[in-house]
Amino acid sequence: MAHRIAVIAGDGIGTEVMPEGIRALEAAAKRFNLDLAFTTFEFGSCDYYLEHGKMLPDDWFEQLKDFDALFYGAVGWPDKVPDHISLWGSLLQFRRQFDQYINLRPCKLMPGIKSPLAGREPGDIDFYVVRENTEGEYSSVGGKMFAGTEREIVLQETVMSRIGVDRVLKYAFDLAQTRPRKKLTSATKSNGISITMPYWDERVAEMAKQYPDIAVDKFHIDILTANFVLHPDWFDVVVGSNLFGDILSDLGPACTGTIGIAPSANINPEGKFPSLFEPVHGSAPDIAGKGVANPIGQIWSGAMMLEHLGYKEASEAMVNAIEAILSEGNSQVLTRDIGGQGNTRSLGQAIAERI
Amino acid sequence: MAHRIAVIAGDGIGTEVMPEGIRALEAAAKRFNLDLAFTTFEFGSCDYYLEHGKMLPDDWFEQLKDFDALFYGAVGWPDKVPDHISLWGSLLQFRRQFDQYINLRPCKLMPGIKSPLAGREPGDIDFYVVRENTEGEYSSVGGKMFAGTEREIVLQETVMSRIGVDRVLKYAFDLAQTRPRKKLTSATKSNGISITMPYWDERVAEMAKQYPDIAVDKFHIDILTANFVLHPDWFDVVVGSNLFGDILSDLGPACTGTIGIAPSANINPEGKFPSLFEPVHGSAPDIAGKGVANPIGQIWSGAMMLEHLGYKEASEAMVNAIEAILSEGNSQVLTRDIGGQGNTRSLGQAIAERI
Numbered sequence: 001m002a003h004r005i006a007v008i009a010g011d012g013i014g015t016e017v018m019p020e021g022i023r024a025l026e027a028a029a030k031r032f033n034l035d036l037a038f039t040t041f042e043f044g045s046c047d048y049y050l051e052h053g054k055m056l057p058d059d060w061f062e063q064l065k066d067f068d069a070l071f072y073g074a075v076g077w078p079d080k081v082p083d084h085i086s087l088w089g090s091l092l093q094f095r096r097q098f099d100q101y102i103n104l105r106p107c108k109l110m111p112g113i114k115s116p117l118a119g120r121e122p123g124d125i126d127f128y129v130v131r132e133n134t135e136g137e138y139s140s141v142g143g144k145m146f147a148g149t150e151r152e153i154v155l156q157e158t159v160m161s162r163i164g165v166d167r168v169l170k171y172a173f174d175l176a177q178t179r180p181r182k183k184l185t186s187a188t189k190s191n192g193i194s195i196t197m198p199y200w201d202e203r204v205a206e207m208a209k210q211y212p213d214i215a216v217d218k219f220h221i222d223i224l225t226a227n228f229v230l231h232p233d234w235f236d237v238v239v240g241s242n243l244f245g246d247i248l249s250d251l252g253p254a255c256t257g258t259i260g261i262a263p264s265a266n267i268n269p270e271g272k273f274p275s276l277f278e279p280v281h282g283s284a285p286d287i288a289g290k291g292v293a294n295p296i297g298q299i300w301s302g303a304m305m306l307e308h309l310g311y312k313e314a315s316e317a318m319v320n321a322i323e324a325i326l327s328e329g330n331s332q333v334l335t336r337d338i339g340g341q342g343n344t345r346s347l348g349q350a351i352a353e354r355i
Numbered sequence: 356m357a358h359r360i361a362v363i364a365g366d367g368i369g370t371e372v373m374p375e376g377i378r379a380l381e382a383a384a385k386r387f388n389l390d391l392a393f394t395t396f397e398f399g400s401c402d403y404y405l406e407h408g409k410m411l412p413d414d415w416f417e418q419l420k421d422f423d424a425l426f427y428g429a430v431g432w433p434d435k436v437p438d439h440i441s442l443w444g445s446l447l448q449f450r451r452q453f454d455q456y457i458n459l460r461p462c463k464l465m466p467g468i469k470s471p472l473a474g475r476e477p478g479d480i481d482f483y484v485v486r487e488n489t490e491g492e493y494s495s496v497g498g499k500m501f502a503g504t505e506r507e508i509v510l511q512e513t514v515m516s517r518i519g520v521d522r523v524l525k526y527a528f529d530l531a532q533t534r535p536r537k538k539l540t541s542a543t544k545s546n547g548i549s550i551t552m553p554y555w556d557e558r559v560a561e562m563a564k565q566y567p568d569i570a571v572d573k574f575h576i577d578i579l580t581a582n583f584v585l586h587p588d589w590f591d592v593v594v595g596s597n598l599f600g601d602i603l604s605d606l607g608p609a610c611t612g613t614i615g616i617a618p619s620a621n622i623n624p625e626g627k628f629p630s631l632f633e634p635v636h637g638s639a640p641d642i643a644g645k646g647v648a649n650p651i652g653q654i655w656s657g658a659m660m661l662e663h664l665g666y667k668e669a670s671e672a673m674v675n676a677i678e679a680i681l682s683e684g685n686s687q688v689l690t691r692d693i694g695g696q697g698n699t700r701s702l703g704q705a706i707a708e709r710i
């Protein structure tokens with residue numbers, strides 16, 4: 001039976017890297033005899049917003065809910081639509097309404113990619129950031145009072161629920177158990193953010209009791225970002241709230257020199273709703289339209305999607321193809337951001353052929 | 356007339372680096388003919404808490420309010436007192452009650468200190484982080500409901516006021532005007548934190564109108580942390596909320612390899628209350644008691660204190676002495692964290708003599 005994949009390319013370079021993501025997935029499908037059926041949607045982009053006054057049609061939930069996965073490009077174009085409108089009107093809706101409460105992002109120093117950190121080699125940095133993806137600091141509760149006056153005051157509530165915290169911790173601990181080092185680091189800020197963060201620490205301590213085989217430590221987010229730079233080799237699985245996970249999963253890839261190629265998965269582990277797979281990079285209006293964007297983030301996200309659908313071997317073949325092409329370092333093929341003279345298409349094609 | 360300085364060493368290595376901070380200040384006072392009168396306080400430490408059941412005496416405000424400045428070591432010892440109690444009971448009280456609404460932290464790559472970033476030399480990284488220091492994410496408003504049950508939910512309010520936001524922005528813009536590059540970067544997250552952060556952006560845009568000579572840009576905090584690692588040379592003055600400023604002012608020093616030596620100032624610019632000067636590093640229970648802590652953060656904080664008191668020349672002499680001793684790189688003198696075989700005292704003495 002075919003796996004039905006909804007494709008939403010979004011804005012900017014999202015529309016340029018998406019075809020390469022699909023090309024690679026089709027190559028993997030051919031080699032491993034998988035049946036993938038792609039359906040493309042125009043909504044979820046700023047152009048759609050300009051035409052319809054909203055990012056998504058009213059029945060988007062109905063239209064998408066029975067797909068096996070969402071394959072997503074990048075959304076946002078601040079000159080057309082303010083970011084908080086485009087993002088809350090699309091991506092953040094999917095994460096919440098489809099209860100994709102895990103945001104999973106590998107941070108891995110790849111061959112052929114230069115880390116901005118001195119003296120780090122492939123193998124030195126290889127960890128996962130597990131981010132809570134539905135609540136916490138990204139809340140929709142709050143407002144403004146005395147608007148427009150000197151006394152103006154703006155409030156926004158951070159919301160943590162036991163259900164919300166425990167389920168992301170459980171996922172992170174389970175993931176740590178599959179890793180050779182069996183280590184979990186919790187991101188906190190309980191010394192400064194004195195209500196929600198001590199609660200987060202409490203739940204981590206409670207969950208840790210059920211995983212005596214996992215080595216657990218915690219750092220305040222300020223020193224944790226410092227340690228990503230100073231000691232990236234310390235980390236194995238790092239778990240954080242919505243905001244802290246967001247920060248760490250950009251900083252981590254930056255430390256591996258791969259912010260433009262890092263993938264991510266927004267997962268509903270129970271499979272009640274479709275999960276969503278997207279590159280970490282945004283829509284990059286500055287380079288959009290030139291065909292030079294690096295498609296690896298999209299392709300690697302496709303690999304995470306195949307793993308999620310149960311095709312571990314096919315997924316690994318995709319990641320191996322990426323690593324092989326990066327190792328070879330053929331400058332005709334590689335995009336400019338990683339030192340080549342090629343373009344989105346040349347790199348996408350090379351990876352698809354290798355698969 | 357003497358300048359009255361209240362000295363609170365706090366916990367752990369705070370008590371070890373403080374004497375070196377005072378030694379250096381006394382050297383500067385002698386050379387520049389300043390009259391500094393130090394008064395030492397025992398409160399504000401975890402040992403004080405264990406004895407008195409609180410971090411500060413009830414009349415701390417009265418005892419301290421007429422000093423010209425507070426010279427502060429480091430507080431916190433989690434095995435004795437949970438961090439959120441020791442910090443909210445001391446440092447965070449001072450910041451709020453003395454309305455020290457600016458937290459100012461230089462990030463400067465110093466000679467003789469190796470940056471963890473590949474290929475960066477002194478001169479490449481030289482910026483300030485200006486952090487809002489009294490409100491924002493560090494609020495005392497919130498609580499827990501359905502405690503101990505499955506439905507448990509914890510709320511904490513982020514609070515931004517127009518007064519609070521505008522005054523830190525004004526300080527940051529004014530600072531940018533004193534710098535050769537006249538550049539200001541705002542840390543935001545208005546695409547995800549959809550109420551307070553768009554408000555922050557609004558106020559930045561409004562304030563920018565009054566400073567047409569300042570080049571202003573903004574980044575979301577996730578990509579901003581990435582850019583600290585990838586492009587630290589982009590930054591001149593970076594302004595952020597309480598939490599974002601906290602993160603950036605640990606990450607910035609980490610990128611300059613100086614997390615153990617970075618200084619900070621908690622400033623009440625109007626001089627209505629005393630300002631507070633403290634190293635960025637914490638109390639470091641792991642190395643406390645060994646006499647090996649690096650005293651430069653404390654000494655450099657002393658230099659910031661002298662500048663605040665109006666002694667620019669004396670302040671510069673202190674920073675120059677630090678740079679000179681670091682440049683010479685005499686391993687008998689330097690502490691272990693920066694590659695030497697000396698200790699807290701040898702390094703402190705060398706700097707004091709140089710002054």
Ligand SMILES: CC(C)[C@H](C(=O)O)[C@@H](O)C(=O)O
Nearest residue numbers: 191192222431442447601635
């Ligand atoms: C100790 C802690 C509460 C404090 C803060 O977060 O403000 C520290 O990290 C700092 O930056 O001064």
Ligand SMILES: CC(C)[C@H](C(=O)O)[C@@H](O)C(=O)O
Nearest residue numbers: 076087092246280546547577
């Ligand atoms: C675009 C933005 C709302 C989003 C987030 O902060 O979640 C992005 O940074 C991400 O990490 O997926």
